[in-house]
Amino acid sequence: MVTVSAFKDGFTALRANPILLVAGLLVGAGSQLQYVDRLIESPFLSAGMSLAWLIVFPFVIGGFIGTARAAIDGADASFTHFFTAARTHYLRLLLASVLFVLLVFGTAIGLGFIGFVLGIGSMALAAINEMAAFVAGVISLLIWLMSILVVMMFVQFYDTAIVIENKSVTDAFRRSVWIVRSNLKSVAGFSLAWVVLMNVFFIPEYLIQMTISDAGPAEVLPIDLGIPIAFLLPLGIALSAIGFAYFYTVYTAYYMRLIAVSPAVPETT
Template structure:
């Protein structure tokens, strides 16, 4: 089964090429930059650092995917290959990442407007049947959420299409859509398993987010964790590093197996 094989490929590649953890560490540390202001109490500096990270991330992910590819192929990965792949694909990944965000937010806003109109309709029937109005509101919310997730699923492979197959920005999105449409059941199963398992490694980060809410950790959680911020932060970095490294290597392996089993997509004219 292609999904199980991809997870095995990721483990084999990571065990043979621990250099992948270096790229994972960059992401693990970078993902924690959003909490800098809670440590140094300088929101403007924190915002600048976070913005810089958003610009740097396509460079890191491009280098990582390129390095993961050679590791999966059985070639010795290296930092030299990491920086070569990062420089080669950076501009396209930056533009594609911006387009990805626009697609997701555009879908969310567009469906949100539709949901708002439906919500007004649900409020209109509330005096007649409150339960029907409540159910209509829940269904509208679920449709909004599922639709966004479907859009993300169909275009999720834009970055691997750029790095692995050297696609242009538009061709990368087209390639992702074709692959998902041709392998819908497999991609849906992989996406669910991948997201669920990867989020296990992000639990410390989610706990950190809860601790930093205005409500306070004691109001959000039924128990007092008793874990200081300076302790939870490095734990989050370590687990995010391991989680990102392994699961994005699996992600790369899955894409490579997917394109090997699918016909090559013609380049747009």
């Protein structure tokens, strides 16, 4: 089974190549930059660091996928390989990341507008049957959310297509869609397992979000855990590093296994 084999590949590659943990640490630390203003009380510095991270992330992910590929293939997964892969694919990954965000937000806004129109109808329905209006609202929300997730699932492999197959930005998205269409059941199962398991490693980060939110953890959880942010922040960085390193190595291994069994994208005429 491709999914199970990919998770095994990820573990084997990570155990043999600790450099992947270093790359994961870069991402783990970067993901915490959004909380820096809570510690130093400088929202402008926090915003600047977060923006810088958004620009740097395509560089890191390109280097990581290239290094993970080398580790999975049993080649030299070194810092030199990391920076070479990162520099080679950075511009395309940056442009593709912007396009990915535009696709997701465009889908969310477009479907949100449709939902707004349907919401007006639900208000009219509420005058007749409140329960029916509530059910219609919930169904509309679920359709909106599922549609966004489907779009994300079909275009998710744009980065691996760029790094592993050296695709252009547009070809990377075409390749991702084609790969998912050709392996829909497998990709759906893998994506669900990957997201659920990876989010386990981000529990400290979610606790940080609750700690620094206006609501506070006590209003979200039945009890106040009383865990200080000074403890949660380094824990979040450490677990994010391990989680990113392992699950993105699995992600890379899964894509490599998929392209080995998937047909090429048909040429457009």
